[in-house]
Amino acid sequence: MTPFSYTRAGDAADAVRLGAFGGAKYLGGGTNLVDLLRETIERPSALVDVAGLPATIEEREDGSLLIGAATRNAALAEHRAVRSHYPVLARAILAGASAQIRNMATVGGNILQRTRCAYFYDDEGSRCNKRSPGQGCDALDGFNRIHAILGASADCVATHPSDMCVALAALDATVHLQGPAGTRRLKLTGLHRLPGTRPDLETALEPGELITAVELPALPAGARSTYRKVRDRASYAFALVSVAAVLEADSGTVREVRLALGGVAPKPWRARKAEDALRGGPATVQAFRAAAESELADAAPLRDNGFKVELAKRTITAVLGDLAGVAA
Amino acid sequence: MAIRINGTETRAPADPRVSLLDLLRETLHLTGTKKGCNQGACGACTVLADGERILSCLALAVQFEGRSITTIEGLAGQDGMHPLQLAFIEHDGFQCGYCTPGQICSAVGMAAELARGAPSAVTTDLGAATVRFTGEEARERMSGNLCRCGAHNGIIAAITQTYAGAAL
Ligand SMILES: Cc1cc2nc3c(=O)[nH]c(=O)nc-3n(C[C@H](O)[C@H](O)[C@H](O)COP(=O)(O)OP(=O)(O)OC[C@H]3O[C@@H](n4cnc5c(N)ncnc54)[C@H](O)[C@@H]3O)c2cc1C
Ligand code: FES
Ligand code: FES
Numbered sequence: 001m002t003p004f005s006y007t008r009a010g011d012a013a014d015a016v017r018l019g020a021f022g023g024a025k026y027l028g029g030g031t032n033l034v035d036l037l038r039e040t041i042e043r044p045s046a047l048v049d050v051a052g053l054p055a056t057i058e059e060r061e062d063g064s065l066l067i068g069a070a071t072r073n074a075a076l077a078e079h080r081a082v083r084s085h086y087p088v089l090a091r092a093i094l095a096g097a098s099a100q101i102r103n104m105a106t107v108g109g110n111i112l113q114r115t116r117c118a119y120f121y122d123d124e125g126s127r128c129n130k131r132s133p134g135q136g137c138d139a140l141d142g143f144n145r146i147h148a149i150l151g152a153s154a155d156c157v158a159t160h161p162s163d164m165c166v167a168l169a170a171l172d173a174t175v176h177l178q179g180p181a182g183t184r185r186l187k188l189t190g191l192h193r194l195p196g197t198r199p200d201l202e203t204a205l206e207p208g209e210l211i212t213a214v215e216l217p218a219l220p221a222g223a224r225s226t227y228r229k230v231r232d233r234a235s236y237a238f239a240l241v242s243v244a245a246v247l248e249a250d251s252g253t254v255r256e257v258r259l260a261l262g263g264v265a266p267k268p269w270r271a272r273k274a275e276d277a278l279r280g281g282p283a284t285v286q287a288f289r290a291a292a293e294s295e296l297a298d299a300a301p302l303r304d305n306g307f308k309v310e311l312a313k314r315t316i317t318a319v320l321g322d323l324a325g326v327a328a
Numbered sequence: 329m330a331i332r333i334n335g336t337e338t339r340a341p342a343d344p345r346v347s348l349l350d351l352l353r354e355t356l357h358l359t360g361t362k363k364g365c366n367q368g369a370c371g372a373c374t375v376l377a378d379g380e381r382i383l384s385c386l387a388l389a390v391q392f393e394g395r396s397i398t399t400i401e402g403l404a405g406q407d408g409m410h411p412l413q414l415a416f417i418e419h420d421g422f423q424c425g426y427c428t429p430g431q432i433c434s435a436v437g438m439a440a441e442l443a444r445g446a447p448s449a450v451t452t453d454l455g456a457a458t459v460r461f462t463g464e465e466a467r468e469r470m471s472g473n474l475c476r477c478g479a480h481n482g483i484i485a486a487i488t489q490t491y492a493g494a495a496l
Binding site for chain 1: 343344345347366367368371374380381382383386387388390391434437438441444446447448449451454455467468469471472473
């Protein structure tokens with residue numbers, strides 16, 4: 001690790017004041033940042049510890065939920081309201097990392113965790129446009145089994161590794177931000193950027209902006225939701241493909257559907273094409289499969305990850321089938 | 329502010345780069361806590377922070393100022409070993425022993441999660457107030473602790489025997 005100072009922020013205003021200095025970085029649980037500091041992929045001059053900021057989960061009268069950014073992943077998955085009203089979120093979090101890591105990791109840090117692309121991590125031996133802009137990307141022609149099939153570019157094919165964010169995308173979550181220029185709100189689906197020619201620019205956050213909270217709108221009454229993660233081993237592995245789905249079906253018709261994919265794209269991937277194909281149509285296995293086909297029509301697999309295309313289609317079809325109570 | 333480690337107040341390191349794991353092993357010579365991967369992937373460095381299991385390799389020691397850490401050295405009581413330590417011996421829950429301190433601290437943290445009804449990825453009914461602690465639940469909840477010797481069957485037997493009754 002290169003040297004840095006360490007300060008605990010007393011409140012959000014304090015954090016933003018400390019975070020405004022060039023070279024400062026916020027520290028949540030540290031489960032991603034400490035690793036990247038050790039690899040000297042991140043080299044901040046100052047760490048501002050925001051893990052002591054509000055970690056409350058507020059159930060509001062309109063049925064929405066306001067989650068403090070310092071809430072630990074484990075605490076969020078365990079919360080009564082999340083378990084009963086947003087099972088997709090509880091399941092996504094519980095499918096991620098390990099119990100120890102979920103006890104440490106914060107909501108803010110989970111959203112801003114960086115890719116697990118091995119070439120990004122290999123500072124000494126590999127080229128990576130995300131780590132060292134303009135250097136080239138060794139994943140393009142390398143071992144790219146875990147890489148993206150949607151939304152990638154000729155400069156970067158890394159995926160966003162979060163499970164929680166896939167659920168947040170399907171839940172239409174809004175992220176509350178506070179920065180030197182004041183406060184603002186951003187849809188989670190608009191927070192992460194696609195790589196294009198600048199894979200080093202990963203989010204729409206301004207320098208020094210702090211995530212203070214995440215807001216979940218109430219789900220439509222009668223909607224069901226769940227998360228399914230497909231991976232190389234049964235537990236403690238990142239997603240190859242994951243699906244977060246919210247479905248409201250009534251007498252065999254899809255009233256409302258929200259679908260997001262993990263493990264396949266540089267950001268939590270909201271599957272709007274599939275949603276549009278489904279809304280108002282029949283809640284049948286055939287319709288679910290056709291919607292999955294339309295979403296994956298743009299897939300651009302690499303040498304090693306072609307299997308993700310069919311895997312994503314099957315997982316989408318199965319998850320929607322489960323929620324609708326129709327068997328494949 | 330100090331860090332309380334196994335009941336003793338310890339000054340946090342002046343250099344914030346020191347991990348909690350290195351503080352334990354290198355400064356305090358509490359070498360029960362092991363360094364396996366040093367990147368969050370194996371669980372050998374698991375300790376308890378105010379009773380919650382965490383990975384000491386992914387934590388800076390300064391983050392834990394004001395908190396209370398329990399390592400494997402702090403688990404045994406006045407009258408001898410922790411029941412889980414005895415169960416690990418009885419069930420051959422180890423071969424080389426390298427993962428064992430992490431396994432045991434992790435399982436103690438897991439027991440508290442079970443006792444308050446926290447669900448896991450394999451819990452079917454998210455709304456249930458209590459967890460039915462099956463072998464499948466034990467395997468999922470302990471998946472953050474790897475054993476290179478393959479002593480998992482003994483580990484799971486020791487844990488389920490110790491906590492199955494207590495958690496229900
Ligand atoms: C072995 C291993 C396996 C894992 N498996 C999975 C998995 O299967 N699924 C999954 O989803 N994740 C997985 N993870 C990743 C884990 O979920 C993240 O490391 C964790 O969520 C990050 O949260 P944190 O609070 O520790 O973030 P930190 O490491 O503290 O910070 C991460 C980033 O967020 C920034 N940040 C933190 N808080 C804020 C804030 N409030 N405002 C602005 N910026 C902020 C930091 O500056 C940093 O850039 C795994 C991690 C490990 C080590
Ligand atoms: S040493 Fe901490 S998880 Fe491996
Ligand atoms: S007993 Fe050797 S690693 Fe588990």
